[in-house]
Amino acid sequence: MLRDRAWAHCTPNLRALSYRFAVCCDDGALGRHIEALLYAMCDSGDEEIAASDALHRYTLISVASGTLDLARDGELVRAGLTCADAIGWLVWDVNRAAAETSGQHLLFHAGGLEAAGRGVLVPGPSGSGKSTLTAGLARAGFAYLSDELVAFELATSRLLSYPKPITLKAGSFAALPELEPLADDDFGSRNPAAREWQVPVGASTALALGTPCEAAFIIVPRYDPGGTTSLSTLTETEAFFTLALNAVNLISHQTAGTEALGQLAARCECLRLCFSDLEEACRLVVDLVGVPAAQTC
């Protein structure tokens, strides 16, 4: 089907951890927008491609109603989408597939950043402020690894990069106004009613990309509106169980995974960050990690 259709735009091959994919659109402007959004995930081809790493193809097709149908490998993911929702579902599905196909790594529901070669892991469930804090720290000069899914490579004890766009929900918009999608984005993200922003990262943005690194800090966020912003030390036990609760596939790794959690909890400086003020929260982390901020957080 893909060969038969004249696509207005197809992205280069992209990689989300072990998941390889490309996106084709029948709307050239939308295709270019998506390529720019996902460009940080361009597959460099540096890594050996296993037979299981087949390339998956997403398609976005305009339908008569003026909406879009999103499909993966010819199977419908969602129909009747606005542009903004189609992009949101695309990012969501890539994230899901990345988690499913990258099981050789220990995966955490977490944000990840790098500062001078030292990794900062920000584990937490939805609503904990994980993506907001990750975005704030990236804006402050930390290099970005991921805002949602961080892979810990067991063989090397490194955090890997999965530079998906940062997904910010409406509750974070006011704290991160600089990350509002560009004015020439006419694909719905600037709509006042937009439920989320997809923020591009990497080259041509102000948010630098990190490289694989060993974790040195574990910062467990807890967004507490109206509360005091503070950092407090976690015990090894608290850090271990926080990591376990936010590990996506601990069951798959059993003993090796459990031991990795223990090593992370023992080796890293582990803290809880309760925050209501993002600027203050970022300042505390910048002071802790000792990395000069590129901008005001």
Added chain:
Amino acid sequence: MDSQWPTADSRPVSRLGASTVELDDNVAVYDDVGQLLILLNSSAASVWALCDGSTTAQAIVEALAAAHPDHADVIGEDVRQTLRKLAELGLVSDMTGTDGAAAPGVAGS
């Protein structure tokens, strides 16, 4: 589970394959069979460490009482309850009367 277990002669043994991680004064135990991740406090961790299949329950009590003489009067019951709880979770079984295999139907049932 036998309501009298463990007896003084019971020889509890930790489940083969259960992995442990020392954390502060605690021990996390991951049982990949039951897919349980359990935190043992320092007292339970001390009992767990002696569940080697050769040390009897009585010897565990004596060893811990010697290490904690101020609590010697309660250690016997604490050890018994800890072993029963570990057995309920399937983390220990009883080697008594066996040649290496855990006695069936005694613990972890």
